[in-house]
Amino acid sequence: MPLLAIVVLAVGTYAFRLAGPLLQDRLTIPDHVRRLMSVAAAVLLVALIATAALTEGHGFAGWSRPAGVLVAGVLVLRRAPFPVVIVAAAATTALLRLCGLS
Amino acid sequence: MNSLWRTVDRGTLRDIALVCLADAIVAAAFGAISVSGGLPVWVPVAMSLLVFAGGAQFAAIGVVLAGGGPVAAVAAAMVLNGRLLPFGFAVADVLNGRWWTRLIGAHLMTDEAVAFVLRHDDPRKRRAVYWTVGLALFTVWNVAVVLGALGGRGIADTDALGLDAAFPAVLLALVLPSLADKRTRVAALIGAVVAVAATPFLPAGVPVLLALVGLVPSILSRTGRKRPGEAARPDEIPETGAATEAGTATRTDSTQETC
Numbered sequence: 001m002p003l004l005a006i007v008v009l010a011v012g013t014y015a016f017r018l019a020g021p022l023l024q025d026r027l028t029i030p031d032h033v034r035r036l037m038s039v040a041a042a043v044l045l046v047a048l049i050a051t052a053a054l055t056e057g058h059g060f061a062g063w064s065r066p067a068g069v070l071v072a073g074v075l076v077l078r079r080a081p082f083p084v085v086i087v088a089a090a091a092t093t094a095l096l097r098l099c100g101l102s
Numbered sequence: 103m104n105s106l107w108r109t110v111d112r113g114t115l116r117d118i119a120l121v122c123l124a125d126a127i128v129a130a131a132f133g134a135i136s137v138s139g140g141l142p143v144w145v146p147v148a149m150s151l152l153v154f155a156g157g158a159q160f161a162a163i164g165v166v167l168a169g170g171g172p173v174a175a176v177a178a179a180m181v182l183n184g185r186l187l188p189f190g191f192a193v194a195d196v197l198n199g200r201w202w203t204r205l206i207g208a209h210l211m212t213d214e215a216v217a218f219v220l221r222h223d224d225p226r227k228r229r230a231v232y233w234t235v236g237l238a239l240f241t242v243w244n245v246a247v248v249l250g251a252l253g254g255r256g257i258a259d260t261d262a263l264g265l266d267a268a269f270p271a272v273l274l275a276l277v278l279p280s281l282a283d284k285r286t287r288v289a290a291l292i293g294a295v296v297a298v299a300a301t302p303f304l305p306a307g308v309p310v311l312l313a314l315v316g317l318v319p320s321i322l323s324r325t326g327r328k329r330p331g332e333a334a335r336p337d338e339i340p341e342t343g344a345a346t347e348a349g350t351a352t353r354t355d356s357t358q359e360t361c
Contacts, residue, residue, distance in 0.1 A: 001145050001162065005172035009162060010152035012176075013183045017208040020190025021197035029191070032324065039286045040317055041192035041216055043293040044185045045277045047313030048213060050294035052270040055301045061266075068267030069274060076275045082117045086124060089271035093264030 062102030068093030109230035114218075118231075121214055122238050124268045125156070126246040131260045132159055133250025139167040143251045150247040154209060154240060158182045161306060181307035188314070189216045195225060196232045210236025217276035285320045292316035 029037075053069040055061055072089035080088075110118075129150065136146035141163070149159050158179035165175040190208065193216055197207040215235040222228045260266060281287045293316030300309040 001141060001149070001166045001175065002172055003148065005162075005176050006145070006149050006152060009149075009158070009176045009179050012180050013153050013155055013158065013186065014209060016183055016186035017190055017211045018205070019187055020192070020194040021204045021208050024191070024194040024198060034195075036317065036321070037188065037192040037194075038220065038280075039283075039289055039320065040188050040314060041220060042277055042280050042286050043290045043313055043316045044188060044310060045213065045217055045220075045273055046281070046290035047293045047297035047310045047316075048185070049270045049273045049277065050298050051301055051309055052273075053267070054298055057306075058302045064264070065267045065270075068264055069270045072267070072271035072274055073278070076278045082275055083120050085275045086120060086268055086271050090124075090264035090268045093267035094262060095264075097262065097264070 064093045064096035064101050067096055067101075109226055110234050114231060115234070118218070118235050118238055121235070121272055122242040124265065124272060125214070125239060126242045127263070127265055128156060128260060128269070129243045129246035130250030131265075132156070132163070133247040133252070135167075136163050137251045139163070141166070143248075146247050146251050147244070150244050153179070154243065155179075155183050155186070155212065156243070157213075157307075178306060181305060181311075184307060184311050185213075186211055189213075192216065193219050193228070193232060196229050207233070207236065210240055212236070212239060213273060214239060214276070217273055220280050221276060289316040289320055292319070 049069070053061070053066045068089040068091075071092045072085045075085045075088055132150070133143075133146045137143055146159070146163070149162070153159055153162075161182050162175040162179040165178050166172070189211060193211070196219060197204045210233070212235075215232055218231045218235045219228050222231055281290060293313030296315055297309040297313040300312050304312070
C-alpha cells in the first residue's frame with residue numbers, strides 16, 4: 001500500500017465528510033429536507049447493521065453473529081444497560097462459535 | 103471544553119467509554135492483521151490517522167493482503183465511505199461554528215459519532231456528544247492501532263471473541279430509539295432488506311448506499327400531501343424528545359428490525 005494511495009483515500013474520505021458541514025451555509029436546506037437527512041442517516045445505519053450482522057463478503061456470515069446481534073436487539077428493547085447489550089452480543093457469538101456453530 | 107463535559111451526562115459518557123473499548127480491540131486487531139500480513143508498521147498507523155474509518159481501513163488492507171492493487175483498494179474503501187456524505191448533511195448542524203472547528207470536526211465523523219448524535223435533539227447536547235465521541239474515538243483508535251501493529255499478534259482473531267457481533271450491536275443500541283418514528287422505521291426496514299438482498303451481487307459498500315431507496319415512500323407521501331396546508335402532519339412525532347422517549351410506545355413492533 002503506497003503512501004500515495006493512502007493519501008488519495010484520505011483526501012476522498014475527508015471530502016465526503018466535509019461536504020455537509022461546509023455546504024450547509026451556501027445552500028439553504030428546508031426543514032423537511034433536513035429531517036429527511038436525519039431519516040437517511042438512520043436508514044444507512046440500519047442497513048449497515050443488517051449487512052454487518054448477516055453478511056460476510058458476498059455471502060452469509062453464519063448463524064453465530066446474527067444470533068449475537070439478535071440478543072443485543074432484544075436486550076435494547078428490554079431497556080438493558082448499554083454495556084450489558086454489547087457484552088451479551090459478543091459473548092453469545094463467541095459461545096456459539098465455541099460450540100462449533102459457524 | 104469544560105461546558106462540553108458538563109453537557110454530556112454520566113450515562114452517555116459510560117456508553118462512549120464502552121464503545122471506545124470495543125473499538126480499541128478492533129483497532130488493535132487492524133494493526134496486528136496489517137503487520138502480520140507483511141505490511142510495514144507505518145501503513146496501518148498512517149491510514150488510521152489520515153483515513154480514520156474502520157470499515158474502509160479493513161477493506162483497503164484486505165484488498166492489498168489478498169494481492170489486489172492500490173487502485174482497487176482505494177476504490178473499495180471509497181465506496182464504503184460514501185455514506186459519510188449523507189451523514190455529513192445529517193449532522194451538519196453540529197459543525198456550524200468557526201471554520202477550523204468544521205475542518206477538524208469533519209475528520210472525526212464516524213458511524214458511532216453519527217449514531218450517538220441521532221439520540222439527541224438538543225443542539226448543545228448534539229454538539230457536545232459529537233465532539234466527545236469524535237475526540238475519544240480518534241485518540242483510542244489510533245493508539246490501539248499502534249499497539250496492535252507493534253505487538254498484538256494474539257488479538258488478530260477477533261471472531262473468536264465475538265467482536266464482529268459487537269459492532270452491529272453497538273450501532274443497533276444507538277439507532278433503535280430513533281426507529282420509534284414510524285416513517286423512519288418503514289424506511290429503515292425497506293433499506294435493510296434491499297441492502298442485504300443486494301450484497302451477493304454488488305461490491306462492498308454499494309448495498310448500504312442502495313438502502314436509501316427506503317426513503318422513497320416517505321418522499322412520495324410528502325409530495326402527495328403537500329397542498330392541503332404544509333404545517334400540520336398528525337403522524338409525525340414532534341422533533342423534541344422523539345428519539346429519547348418514544349421507545350416505549352413501539353417496543354413490540356420494532357422487534358422485527360433487530361433480526
